[in-house]
Every structure is written in structure tokens, then in C-alpha cells.
Amino acid sequence: MASSATALRGQWSSEKVLHQSESLCVPRVTTIARYVLVLALMAAPLAFGAVQAWAWAGLAVIAAVLLILWAAGCIQQQVIPIHWSPLYIPVVLYFLLGLSQFASHLTLDPYATREALIKLLTNFVFFFLAVQLWANASARISKRFGLAVVIYAFSISLFAIVQYFTSYGLIYWKIPSPGGVFGPYVNHNNYAGLMEMLIPIGMCYALYRTLKRSSQALLVIGVFGAVASLLLSGSRGGMISVAVEMVLLGVITWRWKKGEASFRKWSLVGLVGVAGLAALLLAVTPDSGWQRLASIAGLVRRPDVTLENRLTVSRDAMAELRDYPWLGTGLGSFDTVFPQYQTFPTDLAWTHAHNDYVEALTETGIVGGIIILSGLLLFGWLAFRNLQERTESVQGWIQLGAALGCCGLLVHSFADFNLHIPANAAWFATCVGLSIAPIASPRLKNGSRQDSNEN
Numbered sequence: 001m002a003s004s005a006t007a008l009r010g011q012w013s014s015e016k017v018l019h020q021s022e023s024l025c026v027p028r029v030t031t032i033a034r035y036v037l038v039l040a041l042m043a044a045p046l047a048f049g050a051v052q053a054w055a056w057a058g059l060a061v062i063a064a065v066l067l068i069l070w071a072a073g074c075i076q077q078q079v080i081p082i083h084w085s086p087l088y089i090p091v092v093l094y095f096l097l098g099l100s101q102f103a104s105h106l107t108l109d110p111y112a113t114r115e116a117l118i119k120l121l122t123n124f125v126f127f128f129l130a131v132q133l134w135a136n137a138s139a140r141i142s143k144r145f146g147l148a149v150v151i152y153a154f155s156i157s158l159f160a161i162v163q164y165f166t167s168y169g170l171i172y173w174k175i176p177s178p179g180g181v182f183g184p185y186v187n188h189n190n191y192a193g194l195m196e197m198l199i200p201i202g203m204c205y206a207l208y209r210t211l212k213r214s215s216q217a218l219l220v221i222g223v224f225g226a227v228a229s230l231l232l233s234g235s236r237g238g239m240i241s242v243a244v245e246m247v248l249l250g251v252i253t254w255r256w257k258k259g260e261a262s263f264r265k266w267s268l269v270g271l272v273g274v275a276g277l278a279a280l281l282l283a284v285t286p287d288s289g290w291q292r293l294a295s296i297a298g299l300v301r302r303p304d305v306t307l308e309n310r311l312t313v314s315r316d317a318m319a320e321l322r323d324y325p326w327l328g329t330g331l332g333s334f335d336t337v338f339p340q341y342q343t344f345p346t347d348l349a350w351t352h353a354h355n356d357y358v359e360a361l362t363e364t365g366i367v368g369g370i371i372i373l374s375g376l377l378l379f380g381w382l383a384f385r386n387l388q389e390r391t392e393s394v395q396g397w398i399q400l401g402a403a404l405g406c407c408g409l410l411v412h413s414f415a416d417f418n419l420h421i422p423a424n425a426a427w428f429a430t431c432v433g434l435s436i437a438p439i440a441s442p443r444l445k446n447g448s449r450q451d452s453n454e455n
Contacts, residue, residue: 046184151222161228192237
């Protein structure tokens with residue numbers, strides 16, 4: 001008993017010294033920047049996904065303020081610790097491509113290209129700062145972020161579910177919209193895109209093996225609430241994307257955690273629970289569940305955008321490459337250019353291709369396509385390397401969740417335009433940054449084990 005008490009006192013003392021040293025090393029302004037970034041990400045979806053000019057312009061202003069705060073922290077430290085990532089190269093090249101289109105008058109819609117460049121620069125700042133602010137972050141910071149994501153996902157999903165059953169298609173019970181409203185979003189597919197990024201972070205945080213079982217159960221309940229809201233949204237792309245995320249998570253946990261039976265058991269319980277919840281919700285909501293899934297194969301005709309519509313639009317849009325093969329028609333110009341290539345009559349306004357890859361390829365050409373492909377390959381390598389070592393700490397599990405969230409949104413991007421929704425794009429950029437931020441392995445592993453005793 002005496003030896004165990006001495007060990008506990010030693011652990012408590014080492015934790016206290018660790019946190020005191022971290023607070024001394026990290027300037028307060030840097031901590032403020034981290035909190036402001038998270039708050040901005042959480043507020044953006046509430047403003048209808050930040051699709052209106054005042055909302056996405058506000059995100060741009062916040063990004064500039066965050067950059068100033070980060071720079072002030074560097075000045076306070078008397079050093080500029082820029083953490084390098086190879087992923088900066090394709091992102092910067094893509095921005096320079098759009099800038100050259102605008103400056104050289106190669107775009108067919110200069111105003112749209114200018115707006116797209118502002119949004120792209122905003123997202124790059126979020127991506128860059130996510131790497132800088134979470135690089136070598138302590139276990140406590142990662143745990144707070146994971147908990148905040150779970151609480152936020154559960155809160156917004158609870159609001160979305162209540163609104164779904166009581167608002168009769170009105171956003172916030174007041175604002176009508178012609179689209180498939182769900183939560184604060186005009187389009188249910190965009191709401192699903194947000195959940196695709198939040199769910200894996202919450203799931204990985206809940207599965208982190210050093211948490212107490214009681215805390216783990218509460219976190220799983222929070223994640224299940226988010227999954228329930230996604231299923232109720234009726235987003236076919238969202239359901240498929242989350243299914244892909246769960247399969248990837250299952251493969252990773254069984255591949256890299258072979259010797260940990262309890263962890264594998266909890267992983268299996270979680271995945272089976274998600275599948276059971278999906279079956280239950282689809283059974284009680286057939287109109288927005290089974291019918292929408294059946295419509296993927298064309299078995300059910302619905303008045304909204306179908307898979308056949310999306311394929312037709314993609315085929316017509318790709319015809320633009322015949323006239324603008326190398327540099328495309330200009331960032332953001334799809335809305336202006338597509339009607340000239342549209343081959344079918346419709347009452348729908350196709351402001352986007354409902355396929356982010358096709359839209360990006362037509363707007364930036366073969367050069368842009370090569371940059372995007374190289375960026376995706378780099379992301380996959382950076383985000384999923386050294387998983388055995390990284391998943392020894394809570395930081396690594398948060399990173400894994402962020403990487404899986406990005407993968408889910410990238411899958412969904414084959415059938416929707418989530419990357420053109422400013423709030424979702426900001427979350428995506430931040431998740432990319434989180435997933436590739438460096439971890440100081442020896443210190444963080446020890447810190448994560450010590451912090452686990454606090455929970």
C-alpha cells in the first residue's frame with residue numbers, strides 16, 4: 001500500500017510538472033488561437049453551412065485573425081516554429097494555378113474565380129494552423145478536443161432530430177427552404193458531410209483503450225446520436241461514406257491491435273451497435289431510409305437529384321475538357337459554363353456538378369487534376385503511416401479519426417459537393433491538418449498514460 005501510494009504521488013507530481021512546463025512553453029495567445037479555431041469551426045455549420053456571403057467572409061476574417069494570433073505567439077516565443085509538411089506543396093500549387101487563371105484572364109468567370117480563391121486561401125489557413133497549433137500537442141489537449149467534438153456532434157444531432165420531427169421542413173422552425181432541409185443545413189447531404197467528419201473522431205476517442213468504461217459508454221452514446229441523425233437525414237452518400245469509415249476503422253483495429261482482446265471486443269461491439277442502430281432507424285423511417293438506399297440502384301424514382309442525374313451531369317461537364325483541356329475553365333466557373341454543355345432538359349439549377357472531382361477537373365484541367373491526385377496520394381501516405389506507433393497515444397487516435405473523416409468526405413465527394421460548402425470545407429481542411437500534424441512520440445506516450453489516470 002505504501003509503495004502504491006508513493007507511486008501515485010510520483011505520478012501526480014510528474015503530471016503537475018509536465019502541465020506546468022507545457023503552460024510555460026506555450027504562449028497564452030497560442031492557446032487562445034486554438035480555442036478560437038475550434039469555436040469558429042463549430043459556429044460555421046450553424047450559419048446554414050456558411051454558404052451566404054456574410055458567413056464565408058466571416059470565416060475568412062477569422063482565419064486572418066487566427067494567423068495574426070499564431071504569429072504573435074511565435075513572436076512571444078522569439079522563434080517561428082513552422083512545422084513542415086509535403087502536403088503544403090500541392091495545396092500551394094493548386095492555389096497558384098487558380099491565381100494564374102485569374103491574373104492572366106484565363107477564367108471564364110473572373111468574379112467566381114476571385115471568390116473561389118478567397119475561400120481556398122481561407123481553407124489553406126485553417127489547414128496550416130491546424131498543423132501548427134496541434135503539432136506535438138499534449139494528451140490533455142487532444143482529449144479536450146475529442147470530448148468537445150463528441151459533445152458538439154451529439155448536441156447538433158439532437159437539435160437536427162428534434163427539428164426533423166417538429167419543424168415540417170423549416171430551418172430553426174422559421175426559415176423555409178426548397179431543398180431537403182436537415183439540421184442547420186439547407187441540404188441534408190451537406191449535413192451528412194459534417195457528420196462524416198465528426199463521427200470517426202468521436203468513435204476513435206471513445207475506443208481509446210485507456211478511458212474508463214463509464215466514460216467510454218457515455219462517449220459511445222454521443223457518437224450513436226450523431227449516427228442516428230445521419231441516418232434520419234436520408235443522405236445516401238452519407239450512409240455509404242460512414243459505412244466505408246467504419247469498415248476502415250474495423251480493419252485498422254483488427255490489423256494493428258491483434259494482441260489486445262478487450263480493445264477488439266469493444267471495437268466489434270461498437271461496429272455491431274452502429275449496424276444495429278442503422279437497421280432500426282431504417283426500419284422505422286422507410287420513406288427516408290430504405291427508399292433512398294434503393295434509389296442508389298435506380299429502383300425508386302424520387303423528385304430530387306438521382307444517381308442517373310449525377311452521372312449525366314458529370315458526362316456533360318467532362319465535355320468541357322475538349323475545349324479547355326490543360327487549365328480548365330477557371331476556379332468557381334462551373335455554374336456559368338455548364339449550361340453551354342448541358343444536353344438534357346431539367347427544372348433544376350445545376351450550380352455544382354454533384355461530383356467534386358469532376359467539377360475540379362473541368363475548372364482546372366489536366367494540370368489541376370495532376371495536382372489533386374498527387375495531394376490525395378500524399379495525404380493517404382502521411383495520414384496512415386506508422387499506425388502501430390501512433391495509436392499508442394490518444395493523440396494518434398484523434399489523428400486517425402480525423403483521417404477517417406477526411407476519407408469519408410472524399411468518398412461522398414463522388415456524388416455531392418460538400419467541399420464547396422464553406423463550413424464543411426473548413427472542417428475538412430482542419431481535419432487534414434490534424435491527421436498529419438507531428439507527434440513527439442516518447443513524451444506523448446508517457447503523457448497519455450499519465451493523463452489516463454485523471455479520467
